[in-house]
Amino acid sequence: VLITQQSQEEMIRVFEENQKLHQDGKGDMAKLIVVSLSVQPILSLAARYNLLADEAAQKLSGYFRKLGADIVLDMTVADDFAILESQQEFIERFRAAEGNGNTSKSLPMLASSCPGWVCYAEKTHGNLILPYISTTKSPQQIMGSLVKYHLAAQLGKKPDAVYHLTLMPCYDKKLEASREDFFNQELQTRDVDCVITAVELEQLLESEGHSLSAVNAVPLDFPWSKIQSSTQSITSHKGSGSGGYADHIFLHAATELFTESEPKLEYKSLRNPDFREVTLERDGKVLLRFAIANGFRNIQNLVQKMKRGKCIYHYVEIMACPSGCLNGGAQVRPQDGTSPRELTMKLESLYQSLPKQVPEKNSVVSELYKAWLGGSQSDKCSSLLHTQYLAVEKMATALNIKW
Numbered sequence: 001v002l003i004t005q006q007s008q009e010e011m012i013r014v015f016e017e018n019q020k021l022h023q024d025g026k027g028d029m030a031k032l033i034v035v036s037l038s039v040q041p042i043l044s045l046a047a048r049y050n051l052l053a054d055e056a057a058q059k060l061s062g063y064f065r066k067l068g069a070d071i072v073l074d075m076t077v078a079d080d081f082a083i084l085e086s087q088q089e090f091i092e093r094f095r096a097a098e099g100n101g102n103t104s105k106s107l108p109m110l111a112s113s114c115p116g117w118v119c120y121a122e123k124t125h126g127n128l129i130l131p132y133i134s135t136t137k138s139p140q141q142i143m144g145s146l147v148k149y150h151l152a153a154q155l156g157k158k159p160d161a162v163y164h165l166t167l168m169p170c171y172d173k174k175l176e177a178s179r180e181d182f183f184n185q186e187l188q189t190r191d192v193d194c195v196i197t198a199v200e201l202e203q204l205l206e207s208e209g210h211s212l213s214a215v216n217a218v219p220l221d222f223p224w225s226k227i228q229s230s231t232q233s234i235t236s237h238k239g240s241g242s243g244g245y246a247d248h249i250f251l252h253a254a255t256e257l258f259t260e261s262e263p264k265l266e267y268k269s270l271r272n273p274d275f276r277e278v279t280l281e282r283d284g285k286v287l288l289r290f291a292i293a294n295g296f297r298n299i300q301n302l303v304q305k306m307k308r309g310k311c312i313y314h315y316v317e318i319m320a321c322p323s324g325c326l327n328g329g330a331q332v333r334p335q336d337g338t339s340p341r342e343l344t345m346k347l348e349s350l351y352q353s354l355p356k357q358v359p360e361k362n363s364v365v366s367e368l369y370k371a372w373l374g375g376s377q378s379d380k381c382s383s384l385l386h387t388q389y390l391a392v393e394k395m396a397t398a399l400n401i402k403w
């Protein structure tokens with residue numbers, strides 16, 4: 001995997017070059033700069049600067065606009081796509097496993113939104129684990145498809161005339177954006193051109209002697225529909241702010257596969273709070289068994305179980321960081337004697353205070369399925385919302401690299 005152009009310096013260089021083109025009357029050569037804000041770093045910066053979550057989002061929007069961004073978005077639409085696609089993929093895998101005795105390695109389905117985990121699986125466990133990882137792209141990369149292959153067209157731009165920057169909770173998201181699969185060879189453009197983390201943004205503000213609190217707030221853009229444009233607010237989803245979607249997939253599968261109208265979500269902690277399990281049972285029989293495994297100790301245990309053919313789960317939400325993305329490696333570090341755990345709890349409570357988004361009820365997403373993708377489960381959905389994984393040896397051969 002080649003990691004290039006993923007730094008604050010690169011971001012500032014692009015903003016400055018763009019500004020110069022505009023000043024020199026060569027605006028037609030300038031890029032359209034689109035910034036996508038993920039919810040976890042917004043909350044991290046909100047806590048750092050004692051702001052409300054929405055206030056922090058709007059001040060970040062103001063900050064990026066001051067740097068020269070044309071459009072600033074939140075990632076709710078991409079999160080909703082990722083949840084809906086993962087739900088659908090689970091149903092298909094479950095039915096395939098029922099039909100063929102799981103010879104096609106359909107289950108367990110392992111989550112794919114954490115590149116820390118995906119890279120570890122590719123490097124360490126290769127083809128043994130990869131068939132089980134969900135093919136649904138992470139929200140960051142779905143946002144990449146949406147910005148480069150829908151928003152750009154809507155605005156009469158080619159994908160390579162758009163510079164897409166994301167604000168994320170960890171450095172591994174830079175690695176993800178740099179994957180070959182997310183690079184358009186023909187147009188020589190990436191779906192996500194640059195990833196900036198919460199801690200890098202804090203450093204940038206510090207180096208300029210600024211506080212985010214002092215930045216003017218500017219509402220986020222909402223180019224997907226005119227209806228929400230002036231009231232756009234960041235949102236949360238069912239479950240924790242970890243960045244995973246086990247709750248959604250479990251509830252959807254319980255209803256879709258077993259016609260449970262009100263399935264209960266009661267997790268039991270096993271071994272430690274970062275390994276939890278939930279089941280759907282009927283007449284003493286377990287119909288669905290899901291787990292959430294966060295942090296490398298739990299991931300290693302799970303992988304060992306899979307290697308021995310002893311994994312009992314239908315789905316596992318795997319996130320490399322304990323407590324998931326709220327505690328990401330590039331979130332702002334705790335201040336003033338606060339412990340990491342206290343900070344994560346504070347971010348979790350900020351997350352829970354946001355208005356809840358229900359992906360199935362997001363009319364903008366339904367409209368995008370029709371207008372952009374030609375319906376759900378279309379070929380365009382497969383190519384723009386799904387990806388593939390390669391064991392490192394295979395990846396090295398494909399890239400002609402000696403490993």
Ligand code: SF4
Pocket residue numbers: 113114115116117169170171172173243319320321324325326327328329
């Ligand atoms: Fe990044 Fe950690 Fe979230 Fe994985 S769990 S995507 S490594 S912040």
